[in-house]
Amino acid sequence: MDYYDLIIVGAGPAGSTLAQSLQDSGKRILLIDKQDFPRDKTCAGWVTPAVMNTLKIDRDDYSHGRTLQPIRRFRIGMMGQAPVENDHGDVVSYGIRRCEFDTYLLDRVTAPKMLSTPVKSINREGGNWQVNGTWEAPLIIGAGGHFCPVARLLGEGPGSHETIVAAKEVEFEMTPEQAQICQARGDTPELWFCRDLKGYAWVFRKENYLNIGLGREDNHRLTEHLEAFVQDMKDTGRIPADLPGRFKGHAYLLYAHAERPLVDDGILLIGDSAGLAYTQSGEGIRPAIESALMAADVIRDAQDYSASSLQLYGDAIAERFGTRATELEQGWQVPDWIKTPLATTLMRSHWFTRKVVTEKWFLHQQVPPLEAAV
Template identity: 75%
Template sequence: MEHYDVIIVGGGPAGSTLAWALRNNGKQVLLIDKADFPRDKTCAGWVTPAVIDSLGIDLEDYRQSRVLQPITEFRIGMMGQPPVDNDHGDEPVSYGIRRCEFDTYLLDRVTADKQMKTAVKSIVREEGNWIINDRWQAPLLVGAGGHFCPVARELGDGPGKHETVVAAKEVEFEMTPEQEKVCAARGEQPELWFCKDLKGYAWVFRKGNFLNIGLGREDNHKLTEHLEAFVNEMKAQGRIPSDLPSRFKGHAYLLYAHAERPLVDDGILLIGDAAGLAYTQSGEGIRPAIESALMAAETIRRAPDMSAQSLQRYGDAIADRFGRRAMPDNGGWQLPGWVKTSVASGLMRSHWFTRKVVTEKWFLHQDVPVFKAAV
């Protein structure tokens, strides 16, 4: 049996950031993931300057061999009506990335032990340790494996009855020269198109010669229908090529305000999508994943033991950062009640509303200070 201080299940941004943040603290860390990296990940694929800052990423180094698309504009609209184009100035307000590259970059920075292409087949609690696959043990087990993380199941029986599970489908592909010529979408201007019922939104995002198209909704039984209608409309408008790949990949995640999963217990805690931390207004999960990992690292460094009481510092930090969870009656994307009325279509035609509220507040969270963990 191999012994570690911390076992992290999931090598995405949350798990790799936690392992990276613990690099100089004398902790023996093992990171496990069922996939082999690079791997595809369903995601529109952009990160804000706050994420870059929190992770200490050198942009010049990153862009040497990876896609890094500066974003200075947004096109916001409601399906079926003309969009609004907003220019945010010369400085990028976000950066387009390919998740297969970004996640691998973060994972490659990790110096801890890694076990890739390794599924978690068994989790056993024994004498204060967690035993994984009858091979590795540690007093602390961290779930960072997304919505279906096996560690999350140890803290409950699955999604609660009030949890809003958002389902999304997307495709990302490298365009041929012919497709590039007919694609009207511009890299510096991602497009966000809200469903008329405000239960989800679609996107068109060009990153160099790569194109990402997708749609996410809280009622997944209508997901394919809405996606097909959106794609057909974008094709008819000439925004995207007519010959797209036929297979869209799926993904599911929890919105923060509606997730019921506990975050900690004796010797166990959840970070990132495993904890259900995606922003309620936008569904964006990379920044919450990164910040939750940095908060978890601080807690682990300071904790006198791995009891639930000691680890509760992490739960308190999450609540302080993202607010107390609540399940509003209107559910879904937690849009204010006055938005979910006939005025919504008018608001989506407003430059002020689409820029100051939709983009800068809901999607970019520019009003939230950068989170940096103590060293």
């Protein structure tokens, strides 16, 4: 049995950020992921300047051989009505490909990595966690997304009334003919809200790559909504008619309605494993990065890995992202006061779509980078 101080299950942005943050702590770290890297990851794929700054990513260095699409505008509308376009002037976000972004972060980690390694068993023995009967540590970190095996150890929390968002998308490199036909512009992602406001779709061009998808809280109607949206985008010439491949799916929890515990004795969840995606947008990269940094601070200074010691992480999450909603506070994406006949009018407003939808819900410009907040 190989012994470590902590084992991180999941090598995406949350897991790799945690591992890198603890590289100089003297702790022995093992990072495990069921897939090899680079790997496909279902995600629209954009990060704000706040994320780039928090991760200390040099934009010039990153852009060499990788996609880094500056975003200055957003085109936002409700399905069935004309959209509005807002110009933010400066770069407010960057389009990235997750296969490149995640690999870039993972390559910065010097700790041992076991890739292409599914977690088949996690057992508790003598106060330590044993993974696959091969590796042992007193602390195990769940960073493997919604279906993370570490998260299953903690259960779904009281009530289990969590709002699970399901999404499908496709990302592909366009041929010269497709690129010429496609009306979507690289610096202007398109967001299209469903009429019932239970989800939204997107068309996102990143240099020569095109990403199209839709996410909703009611999985049984997801394909129906997606097919209608894609056909409308084809009919109006926004996207090429000949899309390759199948749409891939994934699921995640929204922070305000997730009920998963974050810590227990010798166990801690970060990123989508903890259900930290922003409630209004479903965006999860920034919460994943910030949760990893907060976890690193607690782990570095913890006297032991008891639930009471690790609860400092839970307190930090609540302070940063707010307390989770109660069982009575249902709904997804937008507050209840938006879910009225007024919604069609608001989605035609340049002020509302810019100041509320884009800058507050999707870009979180009102929230300073983590370093400035602690």
